[in-house]
Amino acid sequence: MSENFDAVDIIRAKRDRHELSGEQIAWTIDAYTRGVIADEQMAALAMAILLNGMDRREISDWTAAMIASGERMDFSALSRPTADKHSTGGVGDKITLPLAPLVAACGVAVPQLSGRGLGHTGGTLDKLEAIPGWQADLSNQDMLTQLEAIGAVICAAGAGLAPADKRLYALRDVTGTVEAIPLIASSIMSKKIAEGTGALVLDVKVGSGAFMKDAAQAGELARTMVGLGTDAGVRTVALLTDMSTPLGLTAGNALEVRESVEVLAGGGPADVVELTVALAREMLVAAGVDDVDPADALADGRAMDVWRAMISAQGGDPEAALPVAQETQQITAGADGVLTRLDALQVGVAAWRLGAGRARKEDLVQAGAGVELHAKPGDTVTAGQPLLTLHTDTPERFSRAHEALDGAWEISTAGAHVPTPLIMDRVSAD
Amino acid sequence: MSENFDAVDIIRAKRDRHELSGEQIAWTIDAYTRGVIADEQMAALAMAILLNGMDRREISDWTAAMIASGERMDFSALSRPTADKHSTGGVGDKITLPLAPLVAACGVAVPQLSGRGLGHTGGTLDKLEAIPGWQADLSNQDMLTQLEAIGAVICAAGAGLAPADKRLYALRDVTGTVEAIPLIASSIMSKKIAEGTGALVLDVKVGSGAFMKDAAQAGELARTMVGLGTDAGVRTVALLTDMSTPLGLTAGNALEVRESVEVLAGGGPADVVELTVALAREMLVAAGVDDVDPADALADGRAMDVWRAMISAQGGDPEAALPVAQETQQITAGADGVLTRLDALQVGVAAWRLGAGRARKEDLVQAGAGVELHAKPGDTVTAGQPLLTLHTDTPERFSRAHEALDGAWEISTAGAHVPTPLIMDRVSAD
Helix, strand or coil, X not given: CCCCCCHHHHHHHHHXXXXXXXXXXXXXXXXXXXXXXXXXXXXXXXXHHHHHCCCHHHHHHHHHHHHHCCCCCCCCCCCCCEEEEEECCCCCCCCHHHHHHHHHHCCCEEEEEECCCECCECCHHHXXXXXXXXXXXXXXXXXXXXHHHCCEEEEECCCCCCHHHHHHHHHHHHCCCCCCHHHXXXXXXXXXXXXXXXXXXEEEEECCCCXXXXXXXXXXXXXXXXXXXXXXXXXXXXXXXXXXCCCCCEEEHHHHHHHHHHHHCCCCCHHHHHHHHHHHHHHHHHCCCCCCCHHHHHHCCHHHHHHHHHHHHCCCCCCCCCCCCCEEEEEECCCCEEEXXXXXXXXXXXHHHHHHCCCCCCCCCCCCCEEEECCCCCCEECCCCEEEEEEECCHHHHHHHHHHCCCCEEEECCCCCXXXXXXXXXXXXX | CCCCCCHHHHHHHHHCCCCCCHHHHHHHHHHHHCCCCCHHHHHHHHHHHHHXXXXXXXXXXXXXXXXXXXXXXXXXXXXXXXXXXXXXXXXXXXXXXXXXXXXXXXXXXXXXXXXXXXXXXXXXXXXXXXXXXXXXXXXXXXXXXXXXXXXXXXXXXXCCCCHHHHHHHHHHHHCCCCCCHHXXXXXXXXXXXXXXXXXXXXXXXXXXXXXXXXXXXXXXXXXXXXXXXXXXXXXXXXXXXXXXCCCCCEEEHHHHHHHHHHHHCCCCCHHHHHHHHHHHHHHHHHCCCCCCCHHHHHHCCHHHHHHHXXXXXXXXXXXXXXXXXXXXXXXXXXXXXXXXXXXXXXXXXXXHHHHHCCCCCCCCCCCCCEXXXXXXXXXXXXXXXXXXXXXXXXXXXXXXHHHXXXXXXXXXXXXXXXXXXXXXXEXXXX
């Protein structure tokens, strides 16, 4: 790699709204990985990128440089096509749990590398770790073997994929530069492209509980990511989905596993079923399989069979009782009427404070903690009926969860509730 | 100091173009000094300030917080008023050397805390250190004693004045955030206000050899600094002066001392004399002395007497021969005509490369190195006559100095030369 670049020149160029060349970007990521560019220099560059932007070519080069900082996986030896899903994160978003076995049951392999949660959004690995015995860490060879045999794997991303992203993400987190669309898009897509999936469906969440609070921003992020995937030869589609209210009726680790198993058993909340099936259809089509209806595989138990095999293969006992929190508290409705709003962010923060999430990455989570909903927007409620149940092992946490929930819902005696569509938009390369 | 602030919230506020409160700014500077705010966080904030700006109240609070990070000096016990001058830096800018004794000779004390040079602009202390025996470091008590006895002192700023600025400046230097007018203005003014001068004249340079390349930017910087000084009770005036061509006929340490002594002896280049007298008049008026003409004190040798006393008081021998470089090379005019341009930046870089300046603050400078000019824009030259003489102790440096000078001047056989006025504008609080 040429050393004919200087970090300050590159920062100044972006500061002054110039385009960075592919060579400058490749050098920047490599030099940052090697420690030649210091954290304070990357922080200044990240702020300049946040405020001045990058164009599609720059973001594509930035993503390629992040991929080049680590290893790439290769699933081309598998006997079936691959498809993966990524969600930008929300409250009660357990969709990966029923989705991966469902898509596998329809003939497409799902290599799902997941992470742990931070802040008010839960992490897929935290949820699965509520299952007694289940292990998140697999070797690349074990992952391939399980994919071939069972068709689905959900495991921890190794440190080898896009290591530059790991360092950059930690830096952005403390420097107010998380919210830069070019950096969000390249962070997500570098890991997904390095992972080697053939097709990718993005679930870009919009609303209070999501990272993107409005549809315009979410649409820009979706288009940027679909462009990056397409440029890298991955068939990529994005759905924009509502995250103004929690998905399903649970937010919390074991609580969400329980709800996912209900969906795999053919039941479960309507919104979780709707989104699971819609994402499965997109993944199947993107992987070239358009003659299978995933709703059938959910109804006839094939998805549940794959789930059981997938959990067992990673040491988990799919029949074991799930952990339950030691203490619960109920919150009841204060009036008769229609529930018109139940805020996703506030429910997410309450679940986090009850012990379901972590503030720092070294914190432990409680498997049983979280929030259970007894009504969703649009439901008619009666004064005194249970609205929410709070679960925790540490009852001193209840009071801060109650604070988080202050003003989180509205019960209307007058006007009708106008439901928001769950799937708001679809972005594809065409 | 309240700990109810969070660095990321403050970075985000400025990133999103919000105004920072006085409490937020005071906490930020204090927390940075104590290491609670990390360098990468301050780098992101500095970039946000550079791109989104600060208003006058914010800059004033930022400056006050920098002053509060260290000690303040107090010259109120002196029997005469005080005035100081600050130049934003240029090529051949030796004005402080004749100016400080000249103003002292007119009855106003000059407590000039100076720095060393970095890059293509020379430092006042580097120049004076070319005088055998002269010492830059004085205790606060020695400084006061010398000011009372002689009326002028030029010495190194102690580490105690605005220590937050020192750390912040080093950070800005490596993060592409030097060029933020709020940060430049508060950096300069925090040290000058903490120094305790009663009046201050700013020489804001404009042109290729200056930090500010155009008059609009320089005017904004001048107005910002005059506002800060005025708000802090320091009578402050700024002159905008031309730095498209070097000041005087020398750029280099001993070379500039020699030229300064010529000015004190009643001779010297016209531009150096003009600017020295103009700045002296501003300093005298700002200090409340309006019945003395500094041109007289220059002509009758009183300024030279103060110079000799000032140099001797700091261990220097004003009669000693100045160091001379071991090697010289002459550059001659290639044609007959009028010299219409001689670029300040290119001459400054050549002098730096010859050994007069430093690239890093731990580098040593050569006392004898530099560039001597034999003609200035507007002068008629003849093919073959000397145009420049390069001086260095290390002749292997000549070739890179020649490179720096490529295209640095123009000799016109046709059109007339239109001289730029040396003093371009004046900014005061009224």
